[in-house]
């Protein structure tokens with residue numbers, strides 16, 4: 001997977017991925033999205049007013065905005081709160097970049113703690129060196145590829161910028177005294193650098209074992225993680241549905257604490273029906289700007305506050321509401337999309353456009 005840094009509307013940095021042809025954040029801003037689509041609607045900040053411990057699962061860590069914004073906001077409200085982050089990300093290169101590209105919060109100690117957790121698994125410096133050397137190869141015509149609202153950065157500027165931040169931040173982080181960080185004792189971060197499907201099975205397995213015998217994860221206690229909050233942030237469902245299937249949501253359901261919730265930026269009909277089929281009760285999160293709402297999913301119906309509108313519920317009954325499936329848990333995105341298309345052809349359900357025209361009078 002290859003990507004290049006770009007700028008979002010709030011001025012914070014995101015990435016554009018050439019193989020998936022997708023951006024990593026909404027155009028409203030990488031930082032703004034993390035705050036408005038995850039931290040705030042999840043109810044996390046209310047939760048830490050009354051709890052001194054919180055566990056978060058960050059599915060698709062990327063540049064780490066969702067986890068870092070959450071931790072930073074939690075510490076403002078409850079500086080004594082013990083926080084555990086379990087973060088899943090498939091791409092070591094994006095993890096290395098997360099150590100230098102994240103902006104929006106100026107908290108060196110937080111950055112240091114994430115950097116140290118990532119450095120347990122990968123050689124950040126070596127990966128960044130390689131990336132900086134090759135960055136010019138990535139795309140000469142980025143502007144033609146970017147969706148409206150995003151700004152490109154000149155390749156030379158990227159190179160210079162990365163180089164500067166790299167030497168200023170990483171080299172000083174490597175030499176900084178670990179014990180100096182006040183968040184160290186409160187913040188535990190575990191990284192799973194893997195396909196989220198394997199990682200989620202592993203975490204569910206670790207939870208159910210009385211002894212964690214897996215060497216690679218021996219530092220992680222068994223029974224450690226029924227997260228209170230899951231941040232679900234994969235690439236766009238219609239482009240990369242593998243982490244939006246009923247089968248994947250079932251694993252997340254199994255993992256989530258009984259009183260917890262899952263938030264995601266997506267309001268797509270197959271995502272919402274997929275969550276429902278996996279056992280969740282779903283509601284909407286407030287739209288930001290002109291964008292559509294996101295989704296929040298609970299295991300208990302009584303926790304639901306923001307119900308779907310009639311229009312949103314109606315669309316789930318149409319052809320668009322057929323979810324994605326990945327029964328064997330190793331299908332490709334193409335297979336999942338093709339399978340869904342076949343199901344749509346034979347479903348006999350009304351199309352979404354007919355629904356809008358006939359029922360909603362659009």
Ligand SMILES: C[S@@+](CC[C@H](N)C(=O)[O-])C[C@H]1O[C@@H](n2cnc3c(N)ncnc32)[C@H](O)[C@@H]1O
Pocket residue numbers: 001023024025034060061062063064065066067088089090091094194195196197233234235242243
């Ligand atoms: C939309 S971006 C996430 C942005 C991120 N939450 C942030 O704050 O920067 C999607 C991320 O999912 C990762 N990803 C893609 N496929 C994955 C998979 N099968 N398992 C785990 N991570 C995956 C990508 O490398 C990318 O970093």
